[in-house]
Amino acid sequence: MTSQPLAIKNGRVIDPAQDLDRTCDVLLEDGRVAAVGPGLGLGTEGRQVVDAAGLWVLPGLIDAHVHLREPGHEYKEDLASGLAAAAAGGFTAVLAMPNTSPPVDQAGLVASLLSKAKGLRGARLLQSAAMTRGLRGQELTEYAELREAGAVAVTDDGRWVADSAVMRRVLCYARVCGLAALSHAQEGPLSDGGQIHEGRVSTRLGLRGIPAEAEAVAVYRDLALARLTGAPVHVCHVSSALSLDLVRRFKAGGTRVTCETAPHYLFLTDEDVAGYDTCRKMNPPLRTAADLEALREGIRDGTIDLVATDHAPHSVLEKEVEFMDAAFGVIGLETALPLIHGLMAELSLPPSRLVELMSLRPAGLLGLPLGTLRPGSAADLTLFDPQAAFKYDVGTSLSKSRNSPFQGREMRGRVVRTVVGGRTVFAAGAGDRG
Ligand SMILES: [Zn+2]
DSSP: OOOSOEEEEEEEEEEGGGTEEEEEEEEEETTEEEEEETTOOTTOTTOEEEEOTTOEEEEOEEEEEEOOOTTTOTTTOOHHHHHHHHHHTTEEEEEEOSOSSSOSOSHHHHHHHHHHHHTSSSSEEEEEEOSBGGGOSSSBOOHHHHHHTTOOEEEOTTSOOOOHHHHHHHHHHHHHHTOEEEEOOOOHHHHTTOOEESSHHHHHHTOOEEOHHHHHHHHHHHHHHHHHHOOOEEEOSOOOHHHHHHHHHHHHTTOOEEEEEOHHHHHOOGGGGTTOOGGGOOSSOOOOHHHHHHHHHHHHHTOSOEEOOOBOOOOHHHHSSOGGGOOSOBOOTTTHHHHHHHHHHHTTOOHHHHHIIIIIHHHHHTTOSOSOOOTTSBOOEEEEEEEEEEEOOGGGOSSSOOOOTTTTOEEEEEEEEEEETTEEEEETTTTSOO
């Protein structure tokens, strides 16, 4: 949209990496942050001045868990729509999961996806690769080659690597190759055929349940292997109190573990599925009110390192069907920021905590020099209006899919502009939104 260098004036710059939360200016140049401070750039020529008075200026948000469906299911989402939806949600980088069709388990595919994304207007694409060939949980993929091709993480997301000897090797090789190891921790046989959380609601609705223990058993195994190997592990989409407690204990014992949860687990419970709404069916499933409260406590006490959306687009073909037949997953790129903004207010946490959860810590997990507006850093930032109240209408989404569990919800806070490498890739009201 613009190649002119930007001067962002008088915004509230919130950058915990620099211990910064004050009204000041940010100057961008050649795709980098040139300077941050008060009263900068007055009268600078050739700059496009953006008045950010009343807005928050955040290091660009990073979503460490999205499904962009390319290659294979481009009717649900593709790189172009997914990266545009990410930018509309304030994300400047997203980590795509490799469980596509075919799965991303070869360096050539990593390279071609990254190269294609470079020409698109939207968030940066970060690519993860399969931990094991064909996501089959047996032979490791070629980690050094994948890393060389630009992958930043390995994961068999959607499946858990059940063989503990294989997972032990995964953690060791991932560490050696500088790749984050992300685990979709859910034991297969205990969750197979399950539709929603196993408990009172599943019994009432007559649906087969997925017990919280299916997650906890797998989380425990992964944490034990991290302790055994000394290599880090990241637990994806933690949904239950039981698993979170394991993470808390292993962290306290010095094991190198990080974890994420998704906004839906912080706002919805299994009671919200009582109307058989397939847009509230995801894996892991929505749990109980007690689990939700425990996750909120995990946000408060820092046990949860980051929030990722697990954006999982599906078309009406997979969602406007009987509950039993519906695919798992919900979209979330354009609702995560206002929801977590609201959560910070509810929990009386400062906005710097939001930046940690959605930018700084995801960057750290993936070993990227992002998540801060320190001079010299990439000029990736999000301008956010914390006051703007709105009722979410999924019809305005830039995603190809409409399976949001938050349709019609009142929220506060809108993305005004998203800048990637100094270039505006989303601007509210610039024809990007209805
Ligand atoms: Zn997953």
